[in-house]
Amino acid sequence: xxxxxxxxxxxxxxxxxxxAILLGATPANAAPFAYVxxxxxxxxxxxxxxxxxxxxxxxxxxxxVGLLPAGIALTPNGMFAYVTNSNSNSISVISTxxxxxxxxxxxxxxxxxxxxxxxxxxxxxxxxxDTVSVISTSTNTVVGNxxxxxxxxQRSPVFVxxxxxxxxxxxxxxxxxTVSAIAISTNKVVASVKVGGLPDSIGxxxxxxxVxxxxxxxxxxxxxxxxxxxxVDTITGPTDTNSVAVSPNGVFVYVTGxxxxxxxxxxxxxxxxxxxxxxPSAGAEGITFSPNGAYxxxxxxxxxxxxVISTSTxxxxxxxxxxxxxxxxAFAPSPxxxxxxxNPASGLSNTFALTYSDVYGASDLGLVxxxxxxxxxxxxxxxxxxxxxxxxxxxxxxxxxxxxxxxxGSGMLSNSQCTITGSGTSVVxxxxxxxLNLAVTASSTYTGTQNLFLFGEDNRGAKTGWVxxxxxxxxL
Numbered sequence: 266x267x268x269x270x271x272x273x274x275x276x277x278x279x280x281x282x283x284x285a286i287l288l289g290a291t292p293a294n295a296a297p298f299a300y301v302x303x304x305x306x307x308x309x310x311x312x313x314x315x316x317x318x319x320x321x322x323x324x325x326x327x328x329x330v331g332l333l334p335a336g337i338a339l340t341p342n343g344m345f346a347y348v349t350n351s352n353s354n355s356i357s358v359i360s361t362x363x364x365x366x367x368x369x370x371x372x373x374x375x376x377x378x379x380x381x382x383x384x385x386x387x388x389x390x391x392x393x394x395d396t397v398s399v400i401s402t403s404t405n406t407v408v409g410n411x412x413x414x415x416x417x418x419q420r421s422p423v424f425v426x427x428x429x430x431x432x433x434x435x436x437x438x439x440x441x442x443t444v445s446a447i448a449i450s451t452n453k454v455v456a457s458v459k460v461g462g463l464p465d466s467i468g469x470x471x472x473x474x475x476v477x478x479x480x481x482x483x484x485x486x487x488x489x490x491x492x493x494x495x496x497v498d499t500i501t502g503p504t505d506t507n508s509v510a511v512s513p514n515g516v517f518v519y520v521t522g523x524x525x526x527x528x529x530x531x532x533x534x535x536x537x538x539x540x541x542x543x544x545p546s547a548g549a550e551g552i553t554f555s556p557n558g559a560y561x562x563x564x565x566x567x568x569x570x571x572x573v574i575s576t577s578t579x580x581x582x583x584x585x586x587x588x589x590x591x592x593x594x595a596f597a598p599s600p601x602x603x604x605x606x607x608n609p610a611s612g613l614s615n616t617f618a619l620t621y622s623d624v625y626g627a628s629d630l631g632l633v634x635x636x637x638x639x640x641x642x643x644x645x646x647x648x649x650x651x652x653x654x655x656x657x658x659x660x661x662x663x664x665x666x667x668x669x670x671x672x673x674g675s676g677m678l679s680n681s682q683c684t685i686t687g688s689g690t691s692v693v694x695x696x697x698x699x700x701l702n703l704a705v706t707a708s709s710t711y712t713g714t715q716n717l718f719l720f721g722e723d724n725r726g727a728k729t730g731w732v733x734x735x736x737x738x739x740x741l
Contacts, residue, residue, distance in 0.1 A: 297555065299562050299571065301588070302336070303588025311330060312332065313588045323585070329366070331348075336376070336593055339597045344361055345359060347381065347400075354373065356372065372407065374394075383697075386402060388402055391436055396410050399411065413438065424436070424465060432448070434446075435476055437465060442464065444467070464487075474490070477518050481523075484504060503521065506521075514732040516534070518531040522549065526548060528574060530579050544565075547567055551563070551564040553594050562574070570584040571594060600621060600623040601729055613739045615737065621719070623697055626696070633653075633701060633722075634719070635648075636717070638715055647711070647715075648661040671687040672687065684708070714736050715736065719731070
């Protein structure tokens, strides 16, 4: 699993050390909050949302919402959480600044799953028996209703996920055993993909190429190619498969089994099951990853806890007591690594185009970096960071404990592994994306194939983790 740590022979250099080297170019890490929906087993009593500080894994607030809450989604700027209340036919809008409900949106049908577009303008809500409501987040009113089809068959949509580029909404239809693809530009269903069983949950890879669907019944994970809207693989899931999440770097998929309770890890590169570990108890329901990918949080509705899973071991590290019958959990969105080019690269000298993205806009990126090395290590490697706040590129020294800097467009930096040429280095920001065009020359002794590990951190401290994007083979 990816990790925000840099390893060295003397232990670990935490990212805060890099921040200190950058002389305050980025703010101190702010631990993100997890929001857990507690549906309450007594359906006549209001449900609630527990707010967990992920730094301490303690509940810092509990917010009352409507009857039988089912789904939750946070706006891209992290300012609001939208919670669907199935038995109240409503949505509670929570201000995350005050942890209070500021608005209640009335619906005509029972809502379940909810997702918000990357631009934060609209929320898509799955309603029983056969519709998806579109809500304007600027007015908190319903601005459209999308029919998922006609006929006697009730599709019973339960989950919504939106592609990272905001082009499509994917809806899991539990009653029909299908996934509907909705074109957001027209709010029309453009495809219906048969996945079988009872689809409960959807996860989408960060590049938007694949849609993973967890289905109960046969206990499978269907892999849909987004380009063709066809199932390209079917993976055997854990017993009583019910929820799925894709890691922030897109390398792994986690799938939960409800009873007796287990968690399955899948490699997206091969769709092979890497591990299937038992959980302490049955009842695993909703799952999501922390923004840095180091942990997965699972709502366990039979134990009234949020299970915290270490992604390095796929095992439970702690249980956080929450409200009664938790069913869903969400974090605010995090930055993403997009690409590295050329891919693969060869030759002693290259100008690498390293692209990062932030749903809050490129200006929200506080630090980006790349390591050219066989492993994620600062010691004796070519490790480079760029801090937008002061427009400086930093090259970490051979010892992995210090750095030197230049302004893109001028200067030169060197260590024993590489040289950064300022005249060939530039930064381009466009919309959500920041591209660091980095001119790098390998030293004559830095031979063999090197991996490119990319990293990004936003101004609230949410991180991408180290993401392997490319290889570089210098040729002498």
